[in-house]
Amino acid sequence: MRVLSSELNDHTGKTVHIQGWLHKKRLLGGLTFINIRDRGGLVQVVLSDKQEVEKLRGLQIGTVLAVDGKVKAEPRAPGGAELHEAKLEVLVPVEAEPPIEIDKPLSHKPDNLDTLFDNRVIGLRNLQEQTIFKVQAKVLEAAREYFIQNGFTEMNTPKLLAEATEGGAEVFKLDYFGKEATLAQSAQFYKQMMVGVFERVFETNPTYRAEPSATTRHMTEYITIDAEMGFVKFEELLTFASGFLNHIVDRVWEAYGDDLKKWNAQKPVLTKDFPRLTMKEVHELYSKASDTDTTAEEDLRPEEERWISEYAKKNLGSEAVFVTEWPAASMKFYHRKNADNPKLADRSDLLFRGIEIATIPMRENRYDALVDQLKTIAKGDPEHPGFKYYLQAFKYGLPEHGGFGWGLERTVEKLVGLNNVKEATLFPRDINRLTP
Amino acid sequence: MRVLSSELNDHTGKTVHIQGWLHKKRLLGGLTFINIRDRGGLVQVVLSDKQEVEKLRGLQIGTVLAVDGKVKAEPRAPGGAELHEAKLEVLVPVEAEPPIEIDKPLSHKPDNLDTLFDNRVIGLRNLQEQTIFKVQAKVLEAAREYFIQNGFTEMNTPKLLAEATEGGAEVFKLDYFGKEATLAQSAQFYKQMMVGVFERVFETNPTYRAEPSATTRHMTEYITIDAEMGFVKFEELLTFASGFLNHIVDRVWEAYGDDLKKWNAQKPVLTKDFPRLTMKEVHELYSKASDTDTTAEEDLRPEEERWISEYAKKNLGSEAVFVTEWPAASMKFYHRKNADNPKLADRSDLLFRGIEIATIPMRENRYDALVDQLKTIAKGDPEHPGFKYYLQAFKYGLPEHGGFGWGLERTVEKLVGLNNVKEATLFPRDINRLTP
Incomplete structure (x- = not known):
């Protein structure tokens, strides 16, 4: 034995x-x-x-x-x-000397990442490296556990689509028996349709973006934890997301708190319900503290995301913070405008340790309003096969709903304390890399 | 509240x-x-x-x-x-009459399947239809539970590959920033490489096959439950697979036994360790009982799979049965030949209620033998990027290992008692269907 x-x-x-x-x-x-x-x-x-x-x-x-x-x-x-x-x-017996030493910590310096990834198959035998991916597995396990405890049903939706429905150039196209198909940029439409079936659904699924640049934050293939809840108010959705991250962090540190010490990783300080700042407040706070003026901007700068995360940690007692009140001008056609102020969208971004790890919007659930937004914002045709099935779900009744797309690798990156999302990916993919 | x-x-x-x-x-x-x-x-x-x-x-x-x-x-x-x-x-308010009645059982007759799938978004609101996908979610939950209890680590491997490594025409190709990429036909190479890291790994992942025909058993996109175990003997692997299906069946009937009555689904009768028949025995039994002679054939016919499943239920007390001793002549280059009889491969197929739901082979883990099989069986070049990283794992030491690719939708189809794998898929994909 x-x-x-x-x-x-x-x-x-x-x-x-x-x-x-x-x-x-x-x-x-x-x-x-x-x-x-x-x-x-x-x-x-x-x-x-x-x-x-x-x-x-x-x-x-x-x-x-x-x-x-x-x-x-x-x-x-x-x-x-x-x-x-x-x-x-x-x-x-192994007679050849391995290409890298596996008993020492592997270098994660930006210049050495290509070496790290080229030698991934052997480098992962390093115990400290393994911790990253044990944490990744635990994040998924804890996420699913939380969903199931809260009455969600897991779903599996197709990644092969007839059309790119969310627009943008960042879509992979493939030959599908002489026709063109695209790879799903998200499970967005499917999870909303499934609200009409199970109310609460989730999927942990690959996501494809033909991202034409190599950055520390983007890949062409990554895992999104998708969730959607029906019969929910915006505030409840944010409370749910707060509980979700707290649960994940607790489970990860229970299981791998000791192993994470080798990465000098500290358990994140989180409030039960994460603090909320409006985008306006973030711009004002950042502009006051820095030499820049971002108060007229309609998005967050990466340096602003980092700064406000530090601010929230010091002043609000939480390393996770919601940024609310996004301008309606930049919203997707399926997002919902705020009922009291239609210049705003009911959307929140969740910042964690300096980076956005989830976007959490409410959806427009009224059929007529949605068709209108599809036409005016996305310039889409409601009869088009890419939209008509999706719209059916609304035509035959969908309640108020919202959800999130949560980046698995970004979450792991920040839990472990890495600097590039690819370090938290077994076999990363970007414009320059398709192997191993 | x-x-x-x-x-x-x-x-x-x-x-x-x-x-x-x-x-x-x-x-x-x-x-x-x-x-x-x-x-x-x-x-x-x-x-x-x-x-x-x-x-x-x-x-x-x-x-x-x-x-x-x-x-x-x-x-x-x-x-x-x-x-x-x-x-x-x-x-x-919903003012339009839904395209189908959702309170009555929906027709699953072969001629009505296109209607079923065209109206999927609304049809899934039928409670009996929902049972299929609650069962699907529970199969995944139970599978992961069993893996984690047995020391497996979950992994996420890329579906975008530089090359089609397993050969065959059934591969989707896409434009990847001016180069060609392919969609993974399986996680085969990655799960074997990861045996060198975590010994035991699993992944529940989409799988792509450019299947040029529409059958009741095939789709172009489906979910495979992939598992691989290191330091394992063939017999232990089959015992593990038996425990795996038993666990899934128990969990599904605990949760949805009542709902499944509407489908007239019976809980499968299974032995603790499933009976094993060699391919030769199957051919002989079937040939004796029918008017045909399959004894010279090197594969199982679909009607033989159905017949031997019935035979096993009646005579061996199990609705799941392993068929062992497959001819080495038709094996993949990464399969292992039997040590005592090199004309046979150490492979078993798991038949359940008339269909193959998993292929369970041991792998060739000796570097030199594998390189030799790659050249002679797959006509592959060990220096090719599609193979060289894979071979690294062996060159620097992989123990005896084996695993399975387990079809999620086929398992659900047979648990519920459906006749087409697409009925057990939320939004099925085949040569004729890319919507909804």
Whole structure:
């Protein structure tokens, strides 16, 4: 029976069988110490028998081994125990030296990111690197848990579409049996249609944008956590989003708080319900504190997003903050204008540690008003196949609703404390990169 | 505070506020009865006040309503309670008659499927139709639960690839900033590479096949539940797959056993570890029982898959059965030949209620043997970008491993008792269909 490195402490004094990768090898005081990596972490193995040491001659890090050895408590070893009187069996010999050292922290400096990604397949064997993607998996698990607790139903919607419905040049086109198809830029229309079915729906799904530049914030393929709620007021939606991030953060730190220390990651300070600032307030605060005047602008500058996040942390006790009251002039056709002030849209952006991680708008749910906005804002034809099924959902009754598109990789980037969304992506894709 | 239809029984004698869609309306003994649908199900509301009935004049099914009323136990009403002394508020009026009746079971006859899919947005408001997709969501939830309990890590791998690596004509190509990219036909290479990182990985992900025909078993886009396990023997892998389906079936029937009665769906009879038959045995049994001779064939015929499933149910006490010992002649380059008989591949197909729902092979994990198979079987170049990163994982040590690609929609189709995989897909895609 195979025992995992993480289970070693339960077997002190006994002989156990472990399997894993040769992760490190060193000589100390005439003894050979090796570390074996398995999915539980690392085991330190002491090789006192020369015959056993000899089995590793010419073999490199990555060699797959089975080891039988006696478990001895050892406070200096990873996990507090090590293996003695070890017998090795080489399961898969590795004779080539790996292209990078995997036992040391890998460089995440901007200039080294291409090397990091080119060597991803091997670099991910580094334990600190693995933490990023364990956190990513936990964010998804916690997100789904929160949705299901709150009565949401998971859905799977198509990414192959007949038409680009949200406009813009950033759409990938493909040949579909001689016709043209596009890749979904979001699950927007589908999640709204599904409000008419299950009221509350979610999907964790790939999203495609033909983003023509390589930035630290954008990729051509990424995961969006999409959610949509019916019978909801704007305030309730923001409260839901606050609870959602709090839940994720709690779950991540419960599971990986220790591993995250290696990244010097601090658990985010969050209020139960995140503070709200209007865009006007953000512009005024930022303009007063800086040499610039942004008060006439209709969007947030990236430096403003960073500044206001710091401001909220210091003055409002939260590293997440909502920016509300967006100008209606720049809204999408499916957004809702504010009932009291039609120059504003009922939209909020959620800023977290300096970056927008979610856009949270209410939708126009009245059929006639929506058709009107489709024509005037998007210059769209209601009879077009890209719109007509979508509009059906409204024609036959949709309640007030809103939701969010939440960036998985951006969230992980900020939880771990990285500087580029691609560092939080297993195999990133941008204009310059389609491999590995 | 809004109360859901499913919570009505907790409020007998009290006045509650509900919100939902007008689902049905009828006159009985001078009274108007309406059913309201919300995400909990249906509420029956008795309208005795003419003023209230008047509010619904000219309004159709789908109208969004808020209702205040007193809860009274009523065994004949859905959920065992109904609302009396009801006051209505019309939240969203619907004046157009829906294109289909949503209170009656929708036709799933082969000739009516196009109508079913063209009206999907409204048809999904039918409660029996919703059961299919609640089951789908539960299959995913149960699958992830089982993976996480067994030490798997979730991953997200790209669907935009530089090259079609698995060969075949069934690949979608797209323009990627002037270069050509392809859509992933599977997560095959990535999940194997990730065995070197986390040992056990899973992903529930869209899969793209440019399938040039419209059949009851194929779509161009569908969800695969991908899993891969390191340090595993073939027998353990089949045992894991047996436990996986058992867990899913138990969870689905716990949650939706009652709803599934409307589909006349029976809980599948499954052994703990599914029976195994070799392909040779299947051919012999089928040839003996039918007028055909398939004993020289190297694949299973669809009618043979159906027949052997019936056979296993009757004679082996299981509606799921493994077919093992596939000919090496038709194997993929990354499959493993059987060590004792190199004419066979270490592969099993899982048949469930007449259809293959998963292919479960062991992989060739020895670098030299894999490079050799890549050249001889796939005629591939190990230096090609489509292969070189994949091969790195092996060069620097991968243990024995295997896994499966499991069809989500096929599983749901067979659990519910449908006849076409598209019926178990919210918005199906095939050569003829890209909308809604």
